[in-house]
Amino acid sequence: MTEYSKMSRNDLENAYSDLLLRFQKCKEQKLNLNMARGKPSKIQLDAVSGILGYANTAEECMEDGVDVRNYGELTGLPAMRKYWADVLDCKPEQVFVGGNSSLNLMFDVISRAYSHGLLHSQRPWCKEDCVKFLCPSPGYDRHFRVTEFFGAELITVPMTAEGPDMDVVEELVKDPCVKGIWCVPKYSNPDGIIYSKETISRFAALKPAAPDFAIMWDNAYCVHEFDGDYVAFPDIISLCEHSGNPDMVYEFASTSKITFAGAGVSALAASEANIAYFTKLFSVQTISHDKINQLRHVRFLKDKAHTLEVMKIHAEFLKPKFDTVANVLEKEIKPLGFANWNRPKGGYFISFNTLPHTATRALALCKEAGVVMTPAGATFPYGKDPQDCNIRIAPSFPPVAELEKAMEVFCTCIKLAALEKLLEK
């Protein structure tokens, strides 16, 4: 194959005709495949369903002298706080254990910033003339939507191979309207990048103009390697403390992709002052979170070391899927020279950049052929990718055989949309 940029118009026309035929054949298969969301597959869920065998009787429901079937322990079962501290390399006193959704904890932090303010806020954000929030992009659409929901102006920050462009971040935080930044520091969504040590240090050392600047550190994939060994990762809370910014960071994690998606246990980790502040706020909305599920998790996952063993089970099922996507892209797209993508070793996504101004069209074609993808633009603030080129591929859910079919359709549509553009059809 030749790169599109080096092909004659005639050759491009021929390629286009071939692809049209191939696209028709794709459509005839009447597929119904989904690569839109980072959902674990059934086989992964089956492999960790041993957790359902814990806390099955009244006798098993005592832990740390606490009856997990009754009210109490708003900050979480002591053993579960200890568990998260072990996983995130912080202190148990720096952990607030939440419900089944870390997104909900993030939402609650921003929602309370809006209505009441954070620990160092001069006033609630709803009383500010202007609130801006930094969104390293491509990034996670649900993050961006939370701050958009509360009326913040979303500012795009470019991603580099080492994480968000810190030159840009350091410049932007001089604006007192800039109140925070969304981060997925390990296996970033969707790029799969691990922030470099320098990036992390520069985060901890930020001197924002806003006294209540919030680093929303969503460590969603903290133990989620599927290719190779666990990669140690610095504790941002102590780094912030050493830099004299102890209350600047809010770290989040959950077991949604360790045990069950939407039926796991979430955590907020932050300075003890922040945990005290939020425990007081959270006491208005709930008496305590589900400690039975916390107990099941502690008994099943035990600690970080054993959690890493459990993650190897997930890796066994995830790696072949990421390999499938990579292999198809290498074969079908790489020689044509118009697109690029990452090859992550952890997390749940592949970030694919096609020919500018063709992503929306390509995904419309995919949909026509029965393959649903995350909408084009979703990885940018307001769902608008200025280059209309970034596509998030989520290969975890479909079995490999379906994934191969879906990727064939995907490649066909990507090429078709690119040729339409090049040929100005």
Next chain:
Amino acid sequence: MTEYSKMSRNDLENAYSDLLLRFQKCKEQKLNLNMARGKPSKIQLDAVSGILGYANTAEECMEDGVDVRNYGELTGLPAMRKYWADVLDCKPEQVFVGGNSSLNLMFDVISRAYSHGLLHSQRPWCKEDCVKFLCPSPGYDRHFRVTEFFGAELITVPMTAEGPDMDVVEELVKDPCVKGIWCVPKYSNPDGIIYSKETISRFAALKPAAPDFAIMWDNAYCVHEFDGDYVAFPDIISLCEHSGNPDMVYEFASTSKITFAGAGVSALAASEANIAYFTKLFSVQTISHDKINQLRHVRFLKDKAHTLEVMKIHAEFLKPKFDTVANVLEKEIKPLGFANWNRPKGGYFISFNTLPHTATRALALCKEAGVVMTPAGATFPYGKDPQDCNIRIAPSFPPVAELEKAMEVFCTCIKLAALEKLLEK
């Protein structure tokens, strides 16, 4: 025994001296008893721990074609929506199934009213010049606190034997600043009153000046009879619909006192338009709630009829405790003529009214003698009972033997504080 009001000063002084001695003896027991919160007892929790035996394997995790271990079904597992519709006598489409805490659902409704407004709001409540909220009192402190947290002015509405004083309510809702009212319509917290049919009809027929007036209908004790048969209760949602106010009511319920406290399943029931509105808002904060716990509940509780059977198990343990409290009060306090209380047939509380301006003192004495009660004033807005006479007794948690001891201390302290007042000590 003679009523205090008919006793001579000398007799009162003698009674006071006797009580002081009795109080000293109470203190010497060095008790550590708690009647502060409506917590189920260990024996109740044990009796319903059969629920832990459901959904213990991967195979059991499919329901309605949904894998409950994965993301999805934000409004709830269809079977769980159907369950709540059966219990609350509404339609499944009128149910949004939440997490482990109905308080959190109530908080989220008020929080979103504050930041974004309700379905018929002209603007978010945070942009209103004035927001007032009606608080039938005595009532539930955690309700009042939610609206106080969002800056609403709390207006006390007197309780009658038929529920909130509807003459007062109908007058107050003419003020467009009045945005809603807190209700516990069945076995009200703490009075244990079932709102009369007339009260309920007048609620449904309210014509508030505020287009977004919200009846916060916390049906916390909808199936919670402990003395006698289940009492049927009208569906407020259809009543509001028939009165031309379909979107005025938000009903809440949970299984916190059916299965496990803080590890049950909550629900918001409202018009389909309200459910659609809130599902859209809730989609910003979470992907879906814990469906494994929903599945366990549906399998264990089955339907309303079977739930009422389960409630008989709770009744068996609760009734003797309420009887104990009633018996001690009948014997120790009634003849003295200065106090009154209710004798509910369901719910979790006894509302006790002592001699005005002595409740705070009485509970301070209780604390000194090792018995913790809900703070005096808690049942009124801002924690301030203008008469300082209402005390909420929560007899569910301690075993009967402890309860007897605690009630002995309680009666001693109530009388001591009353005599201090009468003798102006």
